[in-house]
Every structure is written in C-alpha cells, then in structure tokens.
Amino acid sequence: xxxxxxxxxxxxxxxxxxxxxxxxxxxxxxxxxxxxxxxxxxxxxxxxxxxxxxxxxxxxxxxxxxxxxxxxxxxxxxxxxxxxxxxxxxxxxxxxxxxxxxxxxxxxxxxxxxxxxxxxxxxxxxxxxxxxxxxxxxxxxxxxxxxxxxxxxxxxxxxxxxxxxxxxxxxxxxxxxxxxxxxxxxxxxxxxxxxxxxxxxxxxxxxxxxxxxxxxxxxxxxxxxxxxxxxxxxxxxxxxxxxxxxxxxxxxxxxxxxxxxxxxxxxxxxxxxxxxxxxxxxxxxxxxxxxxxxxxxxxxxxxxxxxxxxxxxxxxxxxxxxxxxxxxxxxxxxxxxxxxxxxxxxxxxxxxxxxxxxxxxxxxxxxxxxxxxxxxxxxxxxxxxx
Numbered sequence: 001x002x003x004x005x006x007x008x009x010x011x012x013x014x015x016x017x018x019x020x021x022x023x024x025x026x027x028x029x030x031x032x033x034x035x036x037x038x039x040x041x042x043x044x045x046x047x048x049x050x051x052x053x054x055x056x057x058x059x060x061x062x063x064x065x066x067x068x069x070x071x072x073x074x075x076x077x078x079x080x081x082x083x084x085x086x087x088x089x090x091x092x093x094x095x096x097x098x099x100x101x102x103x104x105x106x107x108x109x110x111x112x113x114x115x116x117x118x119x120x121x122x123x124x125x126x127x128x129x130x131x132x133x134x135x136x137x138x139x140x141x142x143x144x145x146x147x148x149x150x151x152x153x154x155x156x157x158x159x160x161x162x163x164x165x166x167x168x169x170x171x172x173x174x175x176x177x178x179x180x181x182x183x184x185x186x187x188x189x190x191x192x193x194x195x196x197x198x199x200x201x202x203x204x205x206x207x208x209x210x211x212x213x214x215x216x217x218x219x220x221x222x223x224x225x226x227x228x229x230x231x232x233x234x235x236x237x238x239x240x241x242x243x244x245x246x247x248x249x250x251x252x253x254x255x256x257x258x259x260x261x262x263x264x265x266x267x268x269x270x271x272x273x274x275x276x277x278x279x280x281x282x283x284x285x286x287x288x289x290x291x292x293x294x295x296x297x298x299x300x301x302x303x304x305x306x307x308x309x310x311x312x313x314x315x316x317x318x319x320x321x322x323x324x325x326x327x328x329x330x331x332x333x334x335x336x337x338x339x340x341x342x343x344x345x346x347x348x349x350x351x352x353x354x355x356x357x358x359x360x361x362x363x364x365x366x367x368x369x370x371x372x373x374x375x376x377x378x379x380x381x382x383x384x385x386x
C-alpha cells in the first residue's frame with residue numbers, strides 16, 4: 001500500500017471537488033441574479049412583461065446552467081471513479097490475516113478504551129461503554145477512573161475562559177512534583193496572570209502580584225522576570241511594547257492548555273498521548289508491511305506465522321514511535337539511575353549527571369559538549385525523566 005500514491009489521489013479528488021462546488025455556486029448565483037433583476041423590472045410601473053421574459057430567457061440560454069453543471073459533474077465523477085479504483089486496488093478488505101491469535105485481558109483492554117474516552121473529554125461515551133461491559137465495574141471504580149479527567153477539563157475550560165485561578169491552585173498544590181519533572185508551568189501561569197492584570201492598566205496591582213508570586217522564581221528565571229518588570233513601563237499599552245509579541249500572543253493560552261494537560265497526565269502516571277491512539281497510529285503505519293509478510297508466509301507455512309516470536313523484516317514506524325525506557329550515558333557507558341539521571345544540555349545532547357559534573361569539574365564554569373562545539377554549564381542542564 002503506497003500511502004503517498006493514495007494521498008496524491010485524494011488531493012486531486014479533493015481539489016476537483018472544490019472546483020466543482022465553486023463552479024456550481026457561481027452558475028447558481030448567476031441564474032439567481034438574472035431572475036432577481038427580472039422580478040424588479042416586473043414590479044416597476046409600465047413594465048413590458050413579454051419583453052422582460054424574453055430577455056430573461058435569452059440570458060439564461062447564454063448562461064446555459066445545465067450544460068455547465070453537467071460538465072463539472074462529469075469531470076468530478078471521472079476523478080471519483082479513478083479514486084475509488086485506486087482505493088480498491090490498494091486496500092485489503094480483510095486485515096485479519098495481519099494479526100495473530102493473542103490472549104488479551106479484556107478487563108484491561110476495556111479500561112484502556114474507557115480511559116481514552118475520558119482523557120478526551122467524552123465522559124458520556126466512556127460511561128456508556130463501561131456500563132455495557134459484561135463484567136460491569138462498580139460505580140466507585142468508574143468514578144475513580146473518570147474523576148481525575150473531569151477535574152482536568154474543568155481547569156482547561158477555565159483557562160479557555162481566561163480564568164487561571166483553578167490552574168494556579170492545582171500547580172501550587174503539585175509544585176514539588178512539577179519541579180521534579182523539570183516543569184516551569186507554575187511560573188508560566190503567573191506570567192499570564194501578571195500580563196492580564198497589566199493589560200487592565202492597573203500597574204500597582206501588577207507590581208504587588210509580581211512581588212508576591214514572581215519573586216520566588218527570580219533566582220532561577222532571572223531573564224524572564226526582568227522582561228516582565230520592564231512591561232510595567234507599558235501598562236495599558238503592552239501591545240506597543242517590545243515584548244508585545246512575546247507575552248500577548250493568543251497562542252500562549254493554547255500552549256498553556258496543552259502543557260497543563262501534559263503535566264496533569266504525567267502526574268497521574270499517564271503518557272501525554274493516549275496509548276490507544278498511539279497503538280492505532282502505529283498499527284496503521286505497520287499494517288502494509290504486516291499484510292505483505294503475512295500473505296507470503298501463510299502461502300507457504302501458515303502455522304509458522306502464528307508461532308513467530310520475532311518479525312523477519314524491519315518495521316520502520318518513524319521517530320514518533322520510538323520509545324526508550326533506559327538511558328545509557330555515551331561518555332561513561334553506564335545506565336542512568338535516580339542518583340545519576342540523564343541531563344539535557346542546551347545544545348540538545350544528553351549526558352549523565354556524573355559526566356556533566358566531571359566535565360565541569362564540579363564547578364559552575366562552562367564546559368564544552370563532547371559532541372558539538374557549544375558550551376554549557378551545570379545550571380543550564382535539565383534533568384530528563386523517562
């Protein structure tokens with residue numbers, strides 16, 4: 001199955017459909033305009049009805065709406081027919097041969113599906129799914145699965161309404177865990193709140209808010225705090241300041257909602273992406289290779305395909321489906337641990353904490369990355385969590 005071929009065919013079909021729709025609307029508008037013009041003439045005093053109808057008939061004949069519409073529909077039908085043939089040629093209607101007989105824990109699978117619905121805010125659908133299971137869970141178990149995501153969506157909805165209080169309360173409550181994850185979510189929330197106050201031209205209130213909530217972050221995030229303090233000079237006209245694009249962009253609110261969702265799921269012990277979505281997306285990419293392999297092997301030895309423990313061909317799923325649960329330092333050749341965690345340097349390379357301390361000689365002086373010419377310091381490195 002060549003996905004690029006299918007995509008090209010789909011793009012051509014979509015383009016032709018849009019052109020057909022545009023042309024049809026144009027023809028209908030022309031006919032409508034001529035009819036409206038004729039009606040206005042008929043409503044005038046001393047109108048010559050025969051002449052008006054004759055002119056209308058002549059103009060409609062010139063437009064020839066049926067001929068034009070038939071032409072566009074014919075072109076669209078040809079493209080749709082070709083696309084249907086390409087789909088039929090490339091898609092295998094029976095994909096069951098690509099998977100093997102595997103014993104699944106239905107209870108776990110059902111929970112994964114329900115959690116997928118809940119984490120996407122589809123609470124009614126998740127409840128319906130859970131209640132229709134043969135081994136129905138008690139209400140308290142369903143509530144335990146659903147309630148954390150209900151709280152998350154309440155916070156998300158509040159952010160959408162420009163109310164940061166629920167998010168700030170949650171971030172303050174989980175401050176230590178967020179810091180362990182290397183997240184500056186709480187600071188970013190306070191930044192947005194500070195800018196909101198400043199936009200209301202209340203400089204004194206903004207300054208008081210900064211002293212109370214931003215000061216604790218000054219030692220680590222000095223540059224960000226300095227920029228925010230400079231914004232006080234532009235109270236009420238922040239959009240005209242040098243920092244307008246940096247602090248007033250509407251995308252900040254969307255990014256904040258996304259980051260809060262990431263951190264919220266992380267503290268719950270869930271990955272940012274739904275496991276069900278990842279499994280389906282990975283299966284979609286790997287399905288063509290599996291179908292070809294299954295067809296070849298089942299033609300020869302059907303039993304061997306069912307008992308195979310390892311695929312005889314590589315299955316390239318792309319970087320987004322590469323997961324690493326173990327880190328080995330490329331310098332010390334030692335596996336990472338809680339005492340010696342992986343550290344991300346500003347250049348993007350990752351070394352173990354012990355390697356970084358040795359390179360910097362346990363001081364705050366800058367050191368050169370062993371894999372690129374850029375320099376870093378211990379303070380600039382951030383711990384990674386696998």
